[in-house]
Amino acid sequence: MAVKFSRETYLYWYELMQLIRQFELAAEEKYKMDGKIRGFFHAYVGQEAIAGGCLTATRPEDLFITAYRDHGLAIAKGVSVNSCMAELYGKATGCAKGKGGSMHFFGKEVNFYGGHGIVGAQIGTGAGLAFAEQYRGTDNVVLCFFGDGAARQGMLHETFNLAMLWKLPVIFICENNNYAMGTSIERTSNVVDIYKLADAYEMPADTIDGMTPEAVHEGISRAVNRAREKGGPTLIEIKTYRYKGHSISDPQKYRTKEEVDEYKSRDPLTNVLHTILENQLATQEEIDTINKRVEEMVTGSVQFAEESPWPDDNEVLKDVYMDQHYPFIVD
Numbered sequence: 001m002a003v004k005f006s007r008e009t010y011l012y013w014y015e016l017m018q019l020i021r022q023f024e025l026a027a028e029e030k031y032k033m034d035g036k037i038r039g040f041f042h043a044y045v046g047q048e049a050i051a052g053g054c055l056t057a058t059r060p061e062d063l064f065i066t067a068y069r070d071h072g073l074a075i076a077k078g079v080s081v082n083s084c085m086a087e088l089y090g091k092a093t094g095c096a097k098g099k100g101g102s103m104h105f106f107g108k109e110v111n112f113y114g115g116h117g118i119v120g121a122q123i124g125t126g127a128g129l130a131f132a133e134q135y136r137g138t139d140n141v142v143l144c145f146f147g148d149g150a151a152r153q154g155m156l157h158e159t160f161n162l163a164m165l166w167k168l169p170v171i172f173i174c175e176n177n178n179y180a181m182g183t184s185i186e187r188t189s190n191v192v193d194i195y196k197l198a199d200a201y202e203m204p205a206d207t208i209d210g211m212t213p214e215a216v217h218e219g220i221s222r223a224v225n226r227a228r229e230k231g232g233p234t235l236i237e238i239k240t241y242r243y244k245g246h247s248i249s250d251p252q253k254y255r256t257k258e259e260v261d262e263y264k265s266r267d268p269l270t271n272v273l274h275t276i277l278e279n280q281l282a283t284q285e286e287i288d289t290i291n292k293r294v295e296e297m298v299t300g301s302v303q304f305a306e307e308s309p310w311p312d313d314n315e316v317l318k319d320v321y322m323d324q325h326y327p328f329i330v331d
Contacts, residue, residue: 004214010282011276011286011290014272014290016052017269018290020048020072020075023081023298023301024044024072026085026299026302027043027071028041028248030088031088036089037088037089037102038090040247042068042069043248044242046244046263046264046267047177049210049272050175050216052076053215053217054076057216057217057221060110061138062141062142063113063133063140064111064145065112065113065122065126065129065144067147068117070102070103070115073145074105074115077110077112079105079107081301082300083107085305086305087105088101090310092309092310092311093308094305095107099319104116104117113129119150120150122144123155123159126159126170127162127168129144129170130142130233134166134169140169141170141171141224142171143220145175146173147174147175147180148175148176148178148188149183150174150180151194152189160200160203163232163233167231167232169228169232171220171233171236172234172235174194174238175210175238176238177242179254179255181246181250182246183254193237195236203232203233203234203235206236208239211240211241211268212271213268220236273287
């Protein structure tokens with residue numbers, strides 16, 4: 001079968017998606033078997049094609065902001081796997097200095113603005129980031145990710161209204177994995193096609209297959225180009241699926257094994273590998289080299305996290321408030 005993208009793009013997708021997958025599986029093992037990781041943990045396994053397609057459709061200067069299922073997007077944006085694993089361990093070398101944990105990854109230096117634990121809160125913040133870019137006169141865009149559960153929050157509607165009114169350069173991306181925690185989308189709203197929520201604001205919208213990076217890349221590219229050309233925001237519903245539970249402790253009684261297996265038969269990582277090998281874009285030896293490199297990175301991240309120091313006690317109150325005088329505020 002003919003391919004639309006270059007060998008380099010497919011190999012990039014495969015390595016990134018494999019890195020995210022293996023990072024999550026290693027972290028899950030350290031959580032369940034070793035008890036080295038505690039607290040909340042929301043895995044991105046199954047949704048890796050979204051990260052891959054979004055990265056090739058954007059520039060490093062573009063900003064990403066998401067909810068608490070943030071590991072995959074953080075790694076994709078360039079937050080190092082070492083600092084991500086250290087953050088899960090609660091170590092001082094973590095991307096949030098060990099104080100954020102799984103739900104609050106952060107990497108300002110690579111334009112990754114979180115990891116947010118409050119459902120839907122990042123939607124308003126994402127529009128705020130877009131307003132800042134518009135105000136500065138850049139042509140950077142913001143990709144603001146949220147889940148299908150957050151689509152029912154009032155924050156979404158208030159933000160959509162202003163984003164369209166001001167034509168902000170923001171792409172609202174709903175990663176619709178069918179369940180808000182354990183509640184199916186059919187039980188939360190009469191509108192089950194989330195992209196249709198944009199109609200009330202005359203916002204451009206699209207729905208795309210989140211199980212292939214090709215479809216994600218194409219859909220995101222259209223929206224990004226519109227935003228760069230001052231065409232304002234877009235709502236994109238990406239239909240995807242998480243193979244793991246909502247969080248690490250989720251017994252998943254709300255869905256059947258057959259349903260999970262059906263989605264696993266469309267595994268994005270397996271499909272990309274199949275495309276690469278079928279079209280002779282790489283040899284098995286080259287794939288083995290990538291797999292070995294990923295394994296070494298993930299193993300190294302675990303070692304880095306385990307050898308890193310705990311935060312000092314004097315860090316407790318740091319990074320909580322910003323003490324800055326604004327000249328336009330009258331004392």
